[in-house]
Amino acid sequence: MGAAILLHDSARSAMHEKRYDDFKRIYAETQEFEKKYSYRVFYDADILVVKYFAKDFAFLCNVDSVARYKMFVSPQYGLGATNLREQMKSGVFEETLKEIENGSDRAFVRILFAGLFEDKETVSKKIAEDRSKLTNQKQLKYLVDQYWSMREPDLHNFATFSFGLPFSKLFGDLEKKVKPGFGGITGIDMLYKDFLLGWNLDAYSGKYRDVDSLYFFDANVGFNLGYMFLSKRRVHLYGFLSVGIGIGQLACDDYDDEKCNDDSRQDYFTYGAGGMADVLFARLGNYWYGIRLRGGMRNVKADHLVDASGYRLGGSIELVMLRYKEKNVEFEFKNGGGAAK
Numbered sequence: 001m002g003a004a005i006l007l008h009d010s011a012r013s014a015m016h017e018k019r020y021d022d023f024k025r026i027y028a029e030t031q032e033f034e035k036k037y038s039y040r041v042f043y044d045a046d047i048l049v050v051k052y053f054a055k056d057f058a059f060l061c062n063v064d065s066v067a068r069y070k071m072f073v074s075p076q077y078g079l080g081a082t083n084l085r086e087q088m089k090s091g092v093f094e095e096t097l098k099e100i101e102n103g104s105d106r107a108f109v110r111i112l113f114a115g116l117f118e119d120k121e122t123v124s125k126k127i128a129e130d131r132s133k134l135t136n137q138k139q140l141k142y143l144v145d146q147y148w149s150m151r152e153p154d155l156h157n158f159a160t161f162s163f164g165l166p167f168s169k170l171f172g173d174l175e176k177k178v179k180p181g182f183g184g185i186t187g188i189d190m191l192y193k194d195f196l197l198g199w200n201l202d203a204y205s206g207k208y209r210d211v212d213s214l215y216f217f218d219a220n221v222g223f224n225l226g227y228m229f230l231s232k233r234r235v236h237l238y239g240f241l242s243v244g245i246g247i248g249q250l251a252c253d254d255y256d257d258e259k260c261n262d263d264s265r266q267d268y269f270t271y272g273a274g275g276m277a278d279v280l281f282a283r284l285g286n287y288w289y290g291i292r293l294r295g296g297m298r299n300v301k302a303d304h305l306v307d308a309s310g311y312r313l314g315g316s317i318e319l320v321m322l323r324y325k326e327k328n329v330e331f332e333f334k335n336g337g338g339a340a341k
Contacts, residue, residue: 015083104139151328164318168315172310175310181215208250222298288321295315
């Protein structure tokens with residue numbers, strides 16, 4: 001027992017003083033000691049780092065050997081862990097790994113030690129980066145089983161919020177009664193497995209041609225049901241059908257005008273169809289931001305207001321904010337490497 005403690009303290013002192021040749025010698029002595037006696041010199045949590053500084057690469061490249069020591073090595077208290085982190089930052093670690101001739105072994109050891117100090121997401125990225133080098137399927141499977149935890153935006157399930165400025169063209173008898181004008185639009189959409197369920201509020205106003213002091217105001221609360229035909233990380237294309245409630249009103253620029261009657265209002269059922277295209281260009285946290293182009297046509301009923309009805313062909317440019325759900329990325333093994341779906 002005393003000899004084991006002495007060897008352990010000697011190894012710790014050599015590591016602390018960065019006398020790595022002495023450490024290798026002490027490590028060799030511990031190997032002989034453990035063959036003769038039942039005492040263990042190094043703790044299980046320290047074994048992988050100890051093997052690295054002893055340059056026992058045959059052990060570190062062997063999945064069956066390292067699989068016995070899955071414990072996390074504390075970067076603060078583990079034997080040699082601080083030294084190893086310093087070597088990783090300085091580039092010494094990479095230089096040392098060049099002593100491993102086989103490329104798959106070298107990639108395996110690199111990721112194995114990253115797993116001691118980094119979170120699973122970071123290690124997963126390293127596995128994805130080195131997957132073509134990991135030609136040993138047993139090594140690759142071990143790393144994936146231990147560390148793979150890649151997540152990505154779910155391009156088929158998300159929510160959007162948008163607002164912007166529409167432009168409209170009236171058709172039918174209504175075009176003869178109302179001049180072109182301006183408005184606004186806002187909407188919320190939910191996507192589930194590419195199916196769209198949305199709500200939008202749009203408004204439009206234009207001068208009433210027959211009376212200069214009056215203008216025609218039309219708003220629509222619409223509910224959209226549609227489908228996403230194209231789903232890429234930064235581009236989405238949708239088509240939809242819509243139903244809703246329209247609200248038409250004649251309002252006044254000059255309330256002193258005797259022709260002004262601001263109580264004129266007509267509610268009606270709306271229907272229509274349209275399409276949207278989202279182009280995303282920025283990301284902040286869990287949100288993506290971009291431009292939405294929307295176009296479509298719906299009915300406008302104003303026979304009680306201006307003795308005319310028709311259709312409104314409209315388009316809009318909107319700012320859109322999109323939040324994806326996150327999903328796990330499965331690792332696909334193929335051709336001696338791996339691929340993330």
